[in-house]
Amino acid sequence: MTNRRVVITGMGIYSCLGNGLDAVKESLYNGVSGIIFDQARKDLGFRSALTSHMETPDLKGVLSRSQRAFMPEQAKYAYVATAEALKNAKIDQDYLDSHIVGLLYGNDSSAEPVYKSCQTMFEKHDTTLIGSGGIFQSMNSTVTMNLSCIYRLKGINLTVSGACASSSHAIGLGALLIRNGLQDMIVCGGAQEVNPYAVGSFDGISAFSIRESEPTKASRPFDRDRDGLVPGGGAATVIIESYESAVKRGAPIIAEVLGWGFSSNGDHISTPNVDGPTRSLEMALQQSGVKLNEIGYINAHATSTKVGDTQEAKAIFNVFGDACPEVTSTKSQTGHEMWMAGASETIYSILMMKNGFIAPNINFENPDEDSAKLKIPAKRIEKNFDMFLTNSFGFGGTNSTLIVKNL
Amino acid sequence: MEKAELIEKINAVLVEEFEVEPETITPDADIKRTLKLDSLSLVDMVALIESEFKVKIQNSQIASLKTFSLLYDFIYDNIEK
Numbered sequence: 057m058t059n060r061r062v063v064i065t066g067m068g069i070y071s072c073l074g075n076g077l078d079a080v081k082e083s084l085y086n087g088v089s090g091i092i093f094d095q096a097r098k099d100l101g102f103r104s105a106l107t108s109h110m111e112t113p114d115l116k117g118v119l120s121r122s123q124r125a126f127m128p129e130q131a132k133y134a135y136v137a138t139a140e141a142l143k144n145a146k147i148d149q150d151y152l153d154s155h156i157v158g159l160l161y162g163n164d165s166s167a168e169p170v171y172k173s174c175q176t177m178f179e180k181h182d183t184t185l186i187g188s189g190g191i192f193q194s195m196n197s198t199v200t201m202n203l204s205c206i207y208r209l210k211g212i213n214l215t216v217s218g219a220c221a222s223s224s225h226a227i228g229l230g231a232l233l234i235r236n237g238l239q240d241m242i243v244c245g246g247a248q249e250v251n252p253y254a255v256g257s258f259d260g261i262s263a264f265s266i267r268e269s270e271p272t273k274a275s276r277p278f279d280r281d282r283d284g285l286v287p288g289g290g291a292a293t294v295i296i297e298s299y300e301s302a303v304k305r306g307a308p309i310i311a312e313v314l315g316w317g318f319s320s321n322g323d324h325i326s327t328p329n330v331d332g333p334t335r336s337l338e339m340a341l342q343q344s345g346v347k348l349n350e351i352g353y354i355n356a357h358a359t360s361t362k363v364g365d366t367q368e369a370k371a372i373f374n375v376f377g378d379a380c381p382e383v384t385s386t387k388s389q390t391g392h393e394m395w396m397a398g399a400s401e402t403i404y405s406i407l408m409m410k411n412g413f414i415a416p417n418i419n420f421e422n423p424d425e426d427s428a429k430l431k432i433p434a435k436r437i438e439k440n441f442d443m444f445l446t447n448s449f450g451f452g453g454t455n456s457t458l459i460v461k462n463l
Numbered sequence: 464m465e466k467a468e469l470i471e472k473i474n475a476v477l478v479e480e481f482e483v484e485p486e487t488i489t490p491d492a493d494i495k496r497t498l499k500l501d502s503l504s505l506v507d508m509v510a511l512i513e514s515e516f517k518v519k520i521q522n523s524q525i526a527s528l529k530t531f532s533l534l535y536d537f538i539y540d541n542i543e544k
Contacts, residue, residue, distance in 0.1 A: 116482075120482075121480075121481060121482045121504075122499070122501070122503070122504050125503075125504070125507065182513070182519075184506065184509055184510050184513065185510050185513060185514060186510075187506065187507050187510050188503035188504060188506045188507050189507075
């Protein structure tokens with residue numbers, strides 16, 4: 057079995073912090089919040105009408121009518137993010153047509169097309185009226201089926217559904233396939249729909265912040281007075297490939313995926329524990345072969361829930377102790393980007409690493425007993441670092457940790 | 464609705480939905496070729512006709528509707544007047 061180096065050669069993002077890397081970097085630097093109050097959610101009976109916000113991209117004139125017909129909103133986000141990533145990686149359609157390029161994308165729902173199809177059945181009693189897009193938009197694998205056809209990709213073609221760790225797992229799995237020599241290049245990422253139908257049931261279990269009078273202050277990971285998460289979304293894509301492939305084609309090498317750790321809590325469906333995340337962090341460190349003090353920044357999963365942030369803070373402190381670098385959760389700015397979060401937070405962290413700063417963990421005003429043990433900057437700090445660790449955890453107790461090095 | 468007016472409306476909804484140039488739609492033109500329909504987008508055309516004109520095209524009838532002229536006649540004959 058080979059043990060090839062895995063590098064990142066392209067990134068693209070469509071998020072509530074901006075469309076594209078430059079806009080997102082500025083928002084991170086300035087501690088901008090992408091959270092709004094959405095009256096439509098209130099009208100639907102949501103306990104919390106808070107959400108991130110972005111416009112759905114208009115791809116008319118970019119993709120054909122028949123291509124667009126199969127794309128729900130998150131596939132459109134993913135297309136925009138992927139187009140940017142491929143462009144930055146200097147990969148054109150000729151390259152994709154003449155090489156075996158894979159696709160691993162995190163996605164774990166497509167609620168709106170399902171709802172609309174059912175609504176047509178209830179109201180019209182005629183499934184033909186659902187149209188041809190309904191089936192392809194409704195499936196969990198909608199993003200990979202759309203992107204693989206649009207870009208005529210011929211390698212692995214797989215959606216990774218691991219709840220809020222989906223796209224972190226996608227990058228980890230992709231890195232494993234490249235490391236083992238089974239693929240040379242894989243388009244990896246994650247997408248998250250932002251419509252209310254996707255998260256109404258999540259709101260129903262009282263997981264969301266109800267700080268509706270101050271939307272931009274609602275997502276406050278690690279803060280003593282946090283009262284729940286804020287749902288977000290969009291899409292993020294990274295192009296990963298073998299170091300040899302990148303060098304051979306003269307690609308811009310951005311960073312290296314050093315290691316991936318994963319674990320399952322084997323415990324409660326929604327309440328995380330400390331042992332599972334701890335094992336994920338330890339495995340990532342062991343796989344990477346790096347020392348604790350080489351990690352210059354930790355991008356926490358921390359979603360702004362009482363128990364989740366507490367358990368993660370304990371796990372990070374257990375593993376790093378006094379060697380712990382600055383820890384922040386970019387979810388303070390973006391809300392919880394769920395299926396997209398592993399990929400987007402990898403990109404957020406790389407943008408910080410490349411530009412010598414750590415974005416503020418906004419709304420971190422007072423620590424609690426566990427977050428007090430971590431270095432959590434509430435204000436942006438200027439810091440050069442060359443390696444970071446990023447956590448993503450999900451329902452069912454699925455954990456994923458990536459370690460990425462600057463190149 | 465007069466037939467000429469109906470034809471104008473059918474053409475307008477097809478142009479809008481399938482993003483083709485209006486002048487490509489002529490009475491004797493082949494529908495599938497002109498609208499670039501495959502087996503999936505053909506379903507969308509059937510759904511569009513049903514939702515816009517309340518005219519149901521059965522699967523068994525689709526094959527016979529080869530040209531726009533035949534489609535116009537079919538809708539005109541079956542639309543609620």
